[in-house]
Amino acid sequence: MLTIKQLSQDLRTHKTTSEEMVRACLKKIEDENETLNAFIWVSPSAIDEAKEIDRRRAAGEELGVLAGIPIALKDNILVKGWEITAGSQMLEGHKAAYSATVADRLRNAGAILIGRTNMDEFAMGSSTETSHYGPTKNPHDKTKVPGGSSGGSAVAVAAGFVACALGSDTGGSVRQPASLCGVVGLKPTYGRVSRYGLIPMASSLDQIGPFTNTVEDAALVMEVIEGKDAHDATSTELRSTTVPELIEPDMKGLRIGLPKEYFVEGMDEDVRLSVMNAVKVLESAGAVIKHVSLPHTKYALAAYYIVAPSEITSNLGRFDGLRFGYHSQGKNLADTYEQTRGEGFGREVKRRIMLGSYTLSAGYYDAYYKKALQMRTLIKQDLDEVLKEVDVILTPTSPSVAWDLGAKFDDPLTMYLSDIYTITANLAAIPAISIPCETAHGLPVGFQLMGKAFDEHVLYRVGMFYEKVASRE
Amino acid sequence: MFTTEDVKKIAKLSRLHLSDEEIEPYREQLGSILAYVDQLQEVDTTNVPELQHAVAVENIFRSDEPVCDEDERRRAIDLFTSKKGDLLEVQAVFEEKGI
Numbered sequence: 345m346l347t348i349k350q351l352s353q354d355l356r357t358h359k360t361t362s363e364e365m366v367r368a369c370l371k372k373i374e375d376e377n378e379t380l381n382a383f384i385w386v387s388p389s390a391i392d393e394a395k396e397i398d399r400r401r402a403a404g405e406e407l408g409v410l411a412g413i414p415i416a417l418k419d420n421i422l423v424k425g426w427e428i429t430a431g432s433q434m435l436e437g438h439k440a441a442y443s444a445t446v447a448d449r450l451r452n453a454g455a456i457l458i459g460r461t462n463m464d465e466f467a468m469g470s471s472t473e474t475s476h477y478g479p480t481k482n483p484h485d486k487t488k489v490p491g492g493s494s495g496g497s498a499v500a501v502a503a504g505f506v507a508c509a510l511g512s513d514t515g516g517s518v519r520q521p522a523s524l525c526g527v528v529g530l531k532p533t534y535g536r537v538s539r540y541g542l543i544p545m546a547s548s549l550d551q552i553g554p555f556t557n558t559v560e561d562a563a564l565v566m567e568v569i570e571g572k573d574a575h576d577a578t579s580t581e582l583r584s585t586t587v588p589e590l591i592e593p594d595m596k597g598l599r600i601g602l603p604k605e606y607f608v609e610g611m612d613e614d615v616r617l618s619v620m621n622a623v624k625v626l627e628s629a630g631a632v633i634k635h636v637s638l639p640h641t642k643y644a645l646a647a648y649y650i651v652a653p654s655e656i657t658s659n660l661g662r663f664d665g666l667r668f669g670y671h672s673q674g675k676n677l678a679d680t681y682e683q684t685r686g687e688g689f690g691r692e693v694k695r696r697i698m699l700g701s702y703t704l705s706a707g708y709y710d711a712y713y714k715k716a717l718q719m720r721t722l723i724k725q726d727l728d729e730v731l732k733e734v735d736v737i738l739t740p741t742s743p744s745v746a747w748d749l750g751a752k753f754d755d756p757l758t759m760y761l762s763d764i765y766t767i768t769a770n771l772a773a774i775p776a777i778s779i780p781c782e783t784a785h786g787l788p789v790g791f792q793l794m795g796k797a798f799d800e801h802v803l804y805r806v807g808m809f810y811e812k813v814a815s816r817e
Numbered sequence: 818m819f820t821t822e823d824v825k826k827i828a829k830l831s832r833l834h835l836s837d838e839e840i841e842p843y844r845e846q847l848g849s850i851l852a853y854v855d856q857l858q859e860v861d862t863t864n865v866p867e868l869q870h871a872v873a874v875e876n877i878f879r880s881d882e883p884v885c886d887e888d889e890r891r892r893a894i895d896l897f898t899s900k901k902g903d904l905l906e907v908q909a910v911f912e913e914k915g916i
Contacts, residue, residue, distance in 0.1 A: 424892070441892035534871040548871045577877045578870075646854040657831065666907055668896035677908040678832075686834030694833055698824070699847060701831040703854075715857050717867035722860070724868060756846050757853055773871040 346507035348561040352409045355401065362394035362401075362412030366456055369414045373459070373505055381480045382490075382499035384419055385427065386459035393456050400454075409564055411454025416500045416509035419460040420467055421552065422541040423447045430543045431463040431475040434663055434670045434688035444541025445576065446510060446552050446569045453568045461496030461509055465690045466660065467517055467545045469493050470762045473753050474692045481749070482525060484787055488746035491521030491762075494555070498525040501555045502788075508565055509555045514545045515648055516741075516766025518553045519778035523741035523790030526780045528807070529555050530562045531766075533797045534773035535580040537566075538573035546655035549648075549770040559779060559807030563587040566800065586801040591808050596630035598806065601734035605641035606765055611743040614784035619740045619791045622781040625813050626738075626806065634734055638726040641768060643719050648767045649760060650703050650716035656693075657700030663688065695756060724772040727794070731774075735802050737794040739765050741778040745787035769794050777803045779810060819848035 354360045370386060377383050387393075397412040417423065420430040422440040429435040447457060464474040472480040472495025480495040482488040483503040490499045494511025498521035501509050511518040513531035522529025530553040537552045544550060554565040564587060572581045602623065607616060627633050665671040665684030672683040689697070703712035730737060743764060752759040769776035774797050778790035795802045824844045828835045835843070899906040 424889075438896065439892065441896065442886070442889045574879075577874055578872050580872060640860075643857055643860060646857050649850060649854050650857075666898055666905060668893075668898075671898040676912060677910055679834075680908060681832040682834040685832055686836075689833070691839075694831075694835075694839075695843065695846060697831045697833065698827045698843065699850060701827045702823075702847070702851070705827070705830060711858070712854070714867060715862060716854075717869060718862035718865040719857055719860065720868035721865050722862070757849055760850075771868075 345557045346504055347558050348409065348413055348507045348556065348564055349558070351413050351507055352411075355412050362397045362456065363391060365412065366390050366394040366414050366458065369458060369505060376503060377505070379481060379486060380483060380499055380503055381478055382461055382496045382503060382505065383416065383459050384429075384462050384477050384496070387426070387457060390414065390456050390458050397454050397456070408453045408568070410450065410568055413455055413508070414458040414506050415450055415455045416458050416461050416497060416506045417447065418494050418497050418509070418511045419463050420512060420543040421447060421510060422543070423457055426460065428460065428543070429476070430466045431477060432465045432688070432690065432693070433476045435668070436476070436670065438669055442541065445538035445573045447541065449569050455568075458506060461494070461500050463496055464493035465693050466543070467493040467512055467514060468656070468692045468696055470516070470520060470759050471752065472496060472521070473749065474690055476690065479749055482746045484526065485746065487748060488787065489524070489749055491524035491742070491746065493517040495521045497555050498522055498527060498529065501525075501527045501557060507557060508561060510552055510569075511555055512542055512545070512550055512552050513770065514549045515652060515770050516763040518555065519741050519766050519776060519790070519792060520763060522555055522778040523780075524746040524788060526788030526790075527555050527557055528559055528562050528777065528779055529553065529790075530566070530777045530800070530803070531769055531775065532566065532570065532800060533775040534770075535578050536570050536582070536775070536798065536800070538576040538579040540573055540575035544659045546652040547659060548655060549652060559777070559804055559811055560587070562777070563800075563804045580798070582798070586804065588801065588805050588808060591812050592805060594630045595626050595806065595809055598626070598631040598736070599634060599734040600626060600631050601634050601636040601730050601737045603636050603638045603641065603730070603737060603739060605638050606739035611740065612745065612784065615740055615742070615744060615789050618782040618784045618789040622791045622810060623738060625810060629809065629813065636730045636734065636737070638723075638730060638768070640719065640722045640726050644723055644768045644771060645760060645764055647716040647719040647723065647771060649699070650712045651720065651771070653696045653700035654704050654713050655700070656696045657704060660693070660697055692756070720771050723768055727768065727772045727774060731796045735795070736806055739792045739794070741765060741790040741792040745785050745789060765792060773797060775800045775803060777807055779807050781814070819844055819851060
């Protein structure tokens with residue numbers, strides 16, 4: 345299992361070089377990516393960048409923990425000069441004019457940006473099957489989906505190509521594939537990480553977050569990418585770093601809430617057992633388990649499928665076939681717009697654009713969009729109240745393990761329901777992390793921890809403790 | 818009930834050309850999604866404020882100076898599908914009506 349912590353130590357102690365590490369990574373991608381389809385493209389300058397880091401290290405320069413380590417980016421995070429497509433034909437051949445803040449911060453920290461990973465088109469999907477570049481496969485069983493929309497990044501870490509990949513999470517697109525692929529996935533508090541240079545889906549919900557093999561690695565990456573950015577007015581000044589200094593000896597005093605609405609009939613019984621075993625581990629380490637209620641949970645998915653498509657309709661208005669991207673010339677300007685968008689966007693994207701046009705249109709705005717924003721308030725109030733009584737909320741990340749490729753592809757509502765446990769954290773703008781626990785049906789399962797806004801620290805503490813105990817067992 | 822005409826109307830609002838074969842599946846799917854989201858109507862939300870912003874941000878000001886990096890400007894212009902010099906060239910926005 346690749347960890348940033350170990351790789352970084354190997355580089356510092358000159359056991360290996362960044363060039364060797366990058367070459368090994370590229371070799372593995374060359375050998376195994378064809379079947380998994382995690383990467384869409386790898387960077388031809390990665391080896392030169394690695395050599396440069398090796399040179400600087402040899403010259404005695406003080407380098408950060410990510411220096412020389414290959415990191416993959418989801419195909420919706422801009423890197424100047426790279427072809428970035430958001431998994432869509434709409435942006436085929438589109439060369440990014442500037443870099444996302446997270447990409448700049450990773451590079452300034454010496455990380456080697458190794459390539460772009462596959463995703464559902466414009467991050468709309470829960471299985472990475474709507475990509476223009478074909479589906480990504482789950483490395484634990486290649487007949488199964490990896491989850492989505494950041495499936496390529498999840499697989500890049502799960503298959504051992506890289507120790508870290510970034511994804512984006514609007515309704516669970518980091519946590520759900522992390523759960524289905526058996527890796528750690530973090531959706532930070534809204535505002536913690538700059539969205540500048542992230543191709544937007546739903547701007548009030550989108551956050552960039554890391555996939556890693558350990559919780560500590562996630563915290564290490566967050567330290568580099570988080571914090572205020574002048575290019576994103578919603579990014580927030582942070583008071584201090586949040587990487588826990590040590591793994592605690594026990595969990596005494598920690599209060600964990602189990603919301604009854606997340607352990608309902610209809611979820612996979614083996615998934616429930618696996619998650620409850622993780623609860624027992626924490627309980628036997630001294631944590632206090634409280635049964636709590638989040639009564640508006642059942643409305644979260646409905647609110648999400650109004651708020652997100654409404655923002656999508658607005659955000660994807662920029663694809664006009666003129667300024668960048670796919671172009672299909674019509675007999676007049678209106679036809680050019682309609683042809684470009686009708687041909688350039690895939691099925692799911694068109695579905696959500698139309699849904700948003702409907703919910704925002706005259707006569708329906710109050711019944712749909714306004715109502716959904718009010719529901720968002722009620723969902724946030726539920727969580728705020730419960731998080732006064734407990735330090736973290738623990739739930740399953742996904743109601744099932746990875747399913748067969750194609751199984752839900754033609755049934756959008758069933759596909760949407762696979763995000764039922766993850767969307768509340770986006771609606772309420774709080775942090776949430778998925779951490780692997782025991783497998784079920786021979787496939788990975790993740791449990792989710794949610795905390796108060798900007799309290800990623802408690803997620804790291806509990807997660808790191810759980811990993812230590814679980815690895816001993 | 819979501820009708821074929823509804824699909825055509827919102828496709829038009831969305832500036833999306835749909836083929837005839839696309840309309841019926843969208844009618845069914847959008848109809849079932851809208852029926853699902855309709856469950857929000859069960860909840861009384863009188864006097865509940867709308868959550869408009871995920872973080873509390875108020876006006877954020879910066880000085881009114883160009884911040885464009887010349888290299889980025891060049892790259893953005895290079896992406897235009899049609900241009901004259903540095904200007905984006907588009908089809909006529911207002912068509913002549915036989916004057």
